[in-house]
Amino acid sequence: xxxxxxxxxxxxxxxxxxxxxxxxxxxxxxxxxxxxxxxxxxxxxxxxxxxxxxxxxxxxxxxxxxxxxxxxxxxxxxxxxxxxxxxxxxxxxxxxxxxxxxxxxxxxxxxxxxxxxxxxxxxxxxxxxxxxxxxxxxxxxxxxxxxxxxxxxxxxxxxxxxxxxxxxxxxxxxxxxxxxxxxxxxxxxxxxxxxxxxxxxxxxxxxxxxxxxxxxxxxxxxxxxxxxxxxxxxxxxxxxxxxxxxxxxxxxxxxxxxxxxxxx
Amino acid sequence: xxxxxxxxxxxxxxxxxxxxxxxxxxxxxxxxxxxxxxxxxxxxxxxxxxxxxxxxxxxxxxxxxxxxxxxxxxxxxxxxxxxxxxxxxxxxxxxxxxxxxxxxxxxxxxxxxxxxxxxxxxxxxxxxxxxxxxxxxxxxxxxxxxxxxxxxxxxxxxxxxxxxxxxxxxxxxxxxxxxxxxxxxxxxxxxxxxxxxxxxxxxxxxxxxxxxxxxxxxxxxxxxxxxxxxxxxxxxxxxxxxxxxxxxxxxxxxxxxxxxxxxxxxxxxxxxxxxxxxxxxxxxxxxxxxxxxxxxxxxxxxxxxxxx
Numbered sequence: 001x002x003x004x005x006x007x008x009x010x011x012x013x014x015x016x017x018x019x020x021x022x023x024x025x026x027x028x029x030x031x032x033x034x035x036x037x038x039x040x041x042x043x044x045x046x047x048x049x050x051x052x053x054x055x056x057x058x059x060x061x062x063x064x065x066x067x068x069x070x071x072x073x074x075x076x077x078x079x080x081x082x083x084x085x086x087x088x089x090x091x092x093x094x095x096x097x098x099x100x101x102x103x104x105x106x107x108x109x110x111x112x113x114x115x116x117x118x119x120x121x122x123x124x125x126x127x128x129x130x131x132x133x134x135x136x137x138x139x140x141x142x143x144x145x146x147x148x149x150x151x152x153x154x155x156x157x158x159x160x161x162x163x164x165x166x167x168x169x170x171x172x173x174x175x176x177x178x179x180x181x182x183x184x185x186x187x188x189x190x191x192x193x194x195x196x197x198x199x200x201x202x203x204x205x206x207x208x209x210x211x212x213x214x215x216x217x218x219x220x221x222x223x224x225x226x227x228x229x230x231x232x233x234x235x236x237x238x239x240x241x242x243x244x245x246x247x248x249x250x251x252x253x254x255x256x257x258x259x260x261x262x263x264x
Numbered sequence: 265x266x267x268x269x270x271x272x273x274x275x276x277x278x279x280x281x282x283x284x285x286x287x288x289x290x291x292x293x294x295x296x297x298x299x300x301x302x303x304x305x306x307x308x309x310x311x312x313x314x315x316x317x318x319x320x321x322x323x324x325x326x327x328x329x330x331x332x333x334x335x336x337x338x339x340x341x342x343x344x345x346x347x348x349x350x351x352x353x354x355x356x357x358x359x360x361x362x363x364x365x366x367x368x369x370x371x372x373x374x375x376x377x378x379x380x381x382x383x384x385x386x387x388x389x390x391x392x393x394x395x396x397x398x399x400x401x402x403x404x405x406x407x408x409x410x411x412x413x414x415x416x417x418x419x420x421x422x423x424x425x426x427x428x429x430x431x432x433x434x435x436x437x438x439x440x441x442x443x444x445x446x447x448x449x450x451x452x453x454x455x456x457x458x459x460x461x462x463x464x465x466x467x468x469x470x471x472x473x474x475x476x477x478x479x480x481x482x483x484x485x486x487x488x489x490x491x492x493x494x495x496x497x498x499x500x501x502x503x504x505x506x507x508x509x510x511x512x513x514x515x516x517x518x519x520x521x522x523x524x525x526x527x528x529x530x531x532x533x534x535x536x537x538x539x540x541x542x543x544x545x546x547x548x549x550x551x552x553x554x555x556x557x558x559x560x561x562x563x564x565x566x567x568x569x570x571x572x
Contacts, residue, residue: 053443079445092443094436105433109445113426
């Protein structure tokens with residue numbers, strides 16, 4: 001479903017701030033893979049997601065989604081294949097627009113936007129049903145401004161928007177990191193359900209080792225711009241935080257340097 | 265008593281001016297409020313609208329055709345600003361200034377090198393849509409009100425379509441828009457073209473209302489338009505989130521603006537102070553929210569201190 005072939009990325013190339021974030025990374029996701037990605041700060045986790053989404057171009061390498069080479073496509077064109085949820089709940093939705101307007105924008109993803117009236121009563125009913133499944137009471141707030149909702153509510157709606165038009169690939173960039181633990185758990189549960197129900201292929205970056213183990217069928221660990229661990233199936237199910245930390249130390253030759261990962 | 269009657273006499277003229285500038289302000293609303301771009305192209309494109317319309321009518325063309333061409337000319341100007349901004353990466357405000365300066369030459373060329381071309385009702389008879397004369401002011405008011413309503417309805421429809429929705433999303437959240445597959449460069453160019461088309465339409469009406477096209481008529485137009493947008497929003501903001509009604513409030517803002525100005529002039533303020541007054545009004549209204557939050561913050565800080 002997703003093929004990342006030998007990609008590299010260096011920021012601020014040729015300046016004193018030059019930073020090689022990814023070097024020669026390859027990764028293949030099978031159809032239906034739900035991959036969790038962990039790693040310390042600056043390991044290159046978010047960069048991979050942003051390169052796949054087309055936020056900035058790769059220096060070298062290829063990105064292929066479902067057989068389509070998207071390496072040269074701009075961000076908005078790749079969006080036809082990709083659903084995204086960001087870390088900042090404000091980033092995934094338009095604050096000054098209504099809930100139903102936001103959903104309608106997501107509903108047009110991958111289509112040519114013409115002068116058809118955007119929200120018909122049929123659409124509205126469909127949005128209402130989808131929102132009802134979130135079980136957050138949002139089905140009665142179709143004409144509430146997005147900016148008035150809480151971070152958790154906004155992330156849940158962003159998730160819904162990312163999966164409304166079934167994407168070939170779902171990219172989740174620490175999408176629960178800005179939420180309180182209870183809300184984060186709820187949003188993760190919704191994530192898991194949406195991925196399973198739609199049998200989506202997903203890539204989820206997280207700082208939380210427990211979540212990384214609990215969710216998905218495959219786990220990869222990154223360090224200093226390289227994939228240092230790739231575990232799947234039974235082996236992944238039997239992982240413990242202690243075992244992960246040990247593997248990290250062994251593979252990277254350093255202690256895992258993220259308090260956030262340990263404190264959860 | 266006589267003074268009061270004289271003052272009342274000036275009001276229909278003020279409302280008529282308010283309606284024309286209200287149309288201009290609706291154009292500005294599209295860039296300033298919907299796309300979140302301060303577009304300085306308008307100072308030039310309002311004159312372009314006036315120039316194109318005036319020259320065509322004086323050459324014997326039909327007024328409707330002339331106004332239509334004015335709109336198209338305005339849209340091209342907006343498109344140029346949009347392309348400078350999106351293709352060349354020039355900051356929007358600077359792109360607008362560049363186009364505005366180019367339009368100065370364009371407008372002079374359109375007007376065949378003349379700084380002023382008369383378009384009086386007397387000379388051109390029924391060839392103009394609205395009148396510069398005081399005698400049929402109420403007909404003018406009716407036509408202008410009808411134009412305002414048609415524009416508001418058209419824009420209300422447009423911003424409810426998928427394309428219109430993508431323009432609003434672009435102004436609201438660029439990251440989200442791109443993630444949802446919106447070509448934000450296209451929507452920006454489109455919005456700027458649409459906006460300047462409406463502004464040029466206002467320009468063509470302004471020429472008819474003043475009875476002439478003048479190379480300097482657009483100077484400070486953005487400030488007057490902003491004043492209308494800000495006054496309209498400030499007075500009626502909390503009342504509704506309905507887009508069509510918000511646009512009507514912007515027109516109300518323009519009318520209030522001109523009523524106040526007419527009154528100030530009537531009370532004896534020399535007209536050379538007008539631009540200073542409009543800029544001051546806009547500065548105050550733009551600055552108020554900032555001052556409020558600053559004062560609010562100070563309050564919180566002292567509260568924190570006393571609590572500690």
